[in-house]
Amino acid sequence: MVESDPSIFTLIIQGNIPCHKVYEDEHVFAFLDINPCSIGHTLVVPKEQSATLDGLSEEASAAVGRVLPRISRAVLAASGATDFNVLQNNGEAAFQSVFHVHFHIIPKHDDGSGLTWPFATTQLDPGEGAILAERIRSHLK
Numbered sequence: 001m002v003e004s005d006p007s008i009f010t011l012i013i014q015g016n017i018p019c020h021k022v023y024e025d026e027h028v029f030a031f032l033d034i035n036p037c038s039i040g041h042t043l044v045v046p047k048e049q050s051a052t053l054d055g056l057s058e059e060a061s062a063a064v065g066r067v068l069p070r071i072s073r074a075v076l077a078a079s080g081a082t083d084f085n086v087l088q089n090n091g092e093a094a095f096q097s098v099f100h101v102h103f104h105i106i107p108k109h110d111d112g113s114g115l116t117w118p119f120a121t122t123q124l125d126p127g128e129g130a131i132l133a134e135r136i137r138s139h140l141k
Contacts, residue, residue, distance in 0.1 A: 007100035009045045023071055027063035030071050037106045038113035040079030044071055044103040051099040052090040064103065072105050081107030085115040 011017045013029045022042055023030035033041040044067065048060040068086065076084060087104040089096040108114035 007049055008098055009043075009100040009102060010049050013045065013047055022074070023067065025063070025067065027060055028067050030067075033104065037104075037115055038079075038081070038109050040075045040081060040105075040107040042071060042075050042105045044068060044105060046101055050101050052096070053088060053101050054090065056101050060101075064101075068103060068105075075105050075107060079107045079109070081109050081114075083108040083114075087115065 006014070008017065009029075012019045012031065019031040019034075021029070021031045023044075027047055028044060029047055030042055030044045033043050044064060046056060046060040046064050048057060050056040050060070053061070072084060072086065076082065085104070085106045085108065087106060088102070106115045
């Protein structure tokens with residue numbers, strides 16, 4: 001997809017592809033995932049098309065941030081789940097398959113359905129952590 005071509009999510013937002021819409025406002029569109037990890041799996045998408053979160057405008061990202069808690073509460077109430085994950089991938093190596101920013105709200109049910117966490121972790125070295133944190137802070141100035 002060329003960045004200027006409409007993504008599949010843009011086509012859904014425009015009504016060219018059907019979906020099970022659960023929310024819409026001026027900046028955000030949310031609908032059920034057609035390949036859900038669990039019952040209630042919902043996608044929250046900014047109407048502004050950007051492949052990755054770092055390319056999204058502050059206005060669009062703030063709009064998504066404002067509605068994520070509200071949509072999450074509705075998904076939990078409707079699905080009966082009490083636990084959930086919010087997942088957002090950026091880039092092919094990060095398992096992004098649709099190159100339009102989107103957040104997954106994935107309820108975790110008692111039957112085990114939902115997102116699993118198979119990832120190995122390591123412990124952060126305190127010295128390396130201090131250096132890395134300073135490098136990140138320097139880019140925020």
